[in-house]
Amino acid sequence: METYGSTRYRTRYCGDLGVADIGTEVKVAGWTDVIRSHGNLVFIDLRDRSGVIQLRLDAKEAPQFLEMADTARRGWVLNAHGTVIARPEGMVNPKLATGGVEINVQDFVILGQSEPYPFPLSSAAEIDESLRLRYRYLDLRRPALQQNLIRRHHMTQAARAFLDRVGFIEVETPFLIGTTPEGARDFLVPSRMQRGSCYALPQSPQLMKQMLMVAGFDRYYQFARCMRDEDLRADRQPEFTQIDLEMSYVGLDDIIPIGEGVVAEIAKVARGIELPLPFPRMSWLQAMENYGTDKPDLRVSLAIHGVPPEFTETVPITKDLGPGVSARYLPVPAAFGSLSRSAADRLVENAGKESGCKVSWLKLTAEGASGPLGKSLVAPLREHMLASLGEDRGEAVVFVAAGKNWVSAAKCLGSLRGVIAEQCGAVDRNALKFLWVTEFPLLEWDEEQDCWVPAHHPFTSPLEEDLPLLESAPARVRSTAYDMVLNGTELSSGSIRIHDREVQKRVFGVLGIGEEEARAKFGFLLEALSYGAPPHGGMAIGYDRLVMLLLGAASLREVIAFPKTSSGKDLMFGAPSPPNKQQLSDLGLKWISDAPKPVL
């Protein structure tokens, strides 16, 4: 290794030293890990971000430092100067990268002392997360977390290098923007200079990147921070990072390889693997029909099938569901793990409760059928089910769901599919199954608000061939939206955008956004589209999530330096906190909540 990192305190990093360095004089600096004192011979494990090296302090050779070494404690900051020597015969530690050598210390200085750690940094023991978050700087000193962030850095560099190579320009966009009526709740920032008005933090740079396309940047990307004021999960933080990108003069087949390329470069660095390209593609319809979700986990081979319409009424659970009733079934071969009667009953009960569908099951063998639905199973349907199972069916359990429409039945079995795979241990934790889901519906019917809402966002272009249906049959209009899915997680979504002012107006129309409202909310967009907008499209890749999945982390908090708790608090900085009186009066705000009072 070069002398990178060489400073007045250090010539080398601890973890980089090896047998090649024997005989050289080095200076290292870092934190003490374990100190093992034998009275007249002291060993100190010194750690920096690169790893650990053993310091050796011998009473015979450097008696003046022995006393100092004796006062040192774990976590203190040391600066040591000495010679790299080979360890004696039989004293090599194969568990340590630097285990063949040690530094015979000739000189050493205590640069800083430390309180005893509030929790062990070395141990693999699981420490209460609130404690870790409160002392995040110590938590981040632990090798596991530090490696996560270092690997994330390399992944980021790989993505940047790739995007640069294929002509993307990195542009930063503002945090203080106006609120746009998108899906999530906005974080608001009250303005001092414009009293009574607020900025909103971006939920994504969506409109800004479209403006950059109108401006002619042609290919833009950014590691964009996004903020959404919604409830959190293990894979959801209030602020997160997207690899946001947008391209001009493109169709789907121009964008998708870029998305695949970025992810492949990142995976190469993260795991040293070559992802097989291109990723498989599947229409939304296929995904829903076969997997009961728009983000199927292809690590699991189970697929959902439709009960042919002519047999639907022979399945007892379809009764009383009215017109449009649809039944679907999920065959689970015995090879997948044998399910007991009670286990099947339990699965069915939960699935029914959550979905509002009628669910039941039967056991299917080459000879016959048993279980709750076994008796009523008509022969042709039985043949149909057996055919869908393939050869190694064994004692297959078949779950059947009936819903008011095929989508609800499919969704019900889709979640059941996930639960069963999990329970049977049929999910290969190391596998990476990417795919694209395309041709999403453009619109969804919102029961609560009694109106059409965009399935993706209101700037998503409909598929050209479905454009004539926009006003007459909105439900049937497919969009150019596409999602990248990894192991059942939505990693990215994107679309070709509307670049035609008239089409945009029509979509707003179907969404119930009148001319005036459109002008008020998106005036600048419509205006921009009237100045020669190129056909454009792009995507945003959920970067924290991608890093988490590629590194095998259990939570986003393991790949983010300073994450928040599930209730949105930062336990180290103590944010959020009540504003003080001066801040409120500057902003022209009055505190009406009776919750935490403003600081005086």
Added chain:
RNA sequence: GGGGACGUAGUUCAGUUUGGUUAGAACGCCGGCCUGUCACGUCGGAGGUCGCGGGUUCGAACCCCGUCGUCCCCGCCA
């Protein structure tokens, strides 16, 4: 907004089912000894508002009510 789990030395936990003497263990911490350790060893020591508040009881870590915190899930997140 709803459901679930957890909360006891600095840390990780046991003890709570069935209320009963002085709340234990391991690691860590402090002090002594030790020239080949690397989970060092060894001898000794300190360390507790059982999350908080209230209730039941002769008596509460343990039972009840409330509350706070962390985590997971549903709703929500285009």
